[in-house]
Amino acid sequence: GENVEQHPSTLSVQEGDSAVIKCTYSDSASNYFPWYKQELGKRPQLIIDIRSNVGEKKDQRIAVTLNKTAKHFSLHITETQPEDSAVYFCAASILSDYKLSFGAGTTVTVRA
């Protein structure tokens, strides 16, 4: 089965700085890579996703990059704000079956 590794496990950044979270996956058949943000006591919320036919995708302050050859993908948050503080999870799946394999999560703390 798919194995997703995520680094770092914790990340502390100064407000306004950038944050980068990296994930690797093992199954070359995976072609869909979503990122979820989970605030304390709340549901995981889909914030951005990327498919294997695209190398980069941006949505305002958030961007995701994918390197299929190396089997890794990354989340970039620019101009971080206190409300970006949360746990972020990467995941991988095959589009046709929707079964997500998650990384262990990264706790991001944005210092004011």
Add this chain to the structure above:
Amino acid sequence: ETGVTQSPTHLIKTRGQQVTLRCSSQSGHNTVSWYQQALGQGPQFIFQYYREEENGRGNFPPRFSGLQFPNYSSELNVNALELDDSALYLCASSLGAGETYFGPGTRLTVT
């Protein structure tokens, strides 16, 4: 917020008991998946239902079972509860395009 709802919000059970968790998927979504999220970990896939049939299962024992109804709502049943079953149980629904939306979860505590 997504249209995925779950009940109950919290539940406390004793080891050996049985529990049923419920989920209403987002309107029109015909695929429902269940995930277990232990404290401090990422969600783990339990199983998935598509048009009332089980469509894949993760590494969970048979005492975890489920149902999907014609209106695409779903149940997760866990028999013979163990202490390690204490977790947040998340229901997720999807319809094409790969996008999966989670419900708020049911926090199960087994004592």
